[in-house]
Amino acid sequence: MKKRYWRCFVCNDIHYGIAPPELCPTCKVLNAYVEITAEEARKIFGGGPDIAFAPADFRGAIERFTAGNEFQVNPDAEKVESLLEGVFANEKNHGLKYCPCRLSTGDWEEDLKLVCPCFFTIHETYKGQEKGECWCGLFVRRT
């Protein structure tokens, strides 16, 4: 099943997924999503606010992301600094926040799996491991 773009006809939230959300998470209206083209989605995003993330902002975002999860940002500050440097270098040079510890393949869908934070909880370095961590070590299981 291929992912497509959907727009809330009430508040213009954009959703990228196989199916539209039943309930719009922003305006709470039911059955509000209509399918749109990638070009329409790009235009809507392009006209929106230009939200830039400095490394410190991204650090805050991943701290908030981990707050409700069984994993946390690695307490090793030196490692985190190096990794965030790589994530931002990759965004600048290659377009997205690719993991600095895995190389992109050139396949768009495949490479989305490398965008930080990736879905590392299914990886063998984390799943079932007492001291589990993502491949690069940015996220570690809470002890």
Added chain:
Amino acid sequence: MAKLLLFHGRECPHCKKMLPLVDKLEKETDVEFERHEVWHDEKNADLMRSFRPIIAPKCGGQLRVPAFLNTETSDAVCGEMEYDKLKEWVTRK
């Protein structure tokens, strides 16, 4: 084509840990790795991608770094490891 290749990333902390061990191994034995940084050099990236059929099955299905590749035996290993394990892998026939 060199027998032993090492693919690494400039900001990868695992690579930073392994590079001094590779230096040590090269000094203590007669092995030599051809080193390729892959996130800041597109030619090196393409070279690593060309070995995807060998590297990926040994590295969680992905092009993980650091990746150690033996082009003669078509064997690969990825990530941080103890010095002795790296040495054992390198000298494996």
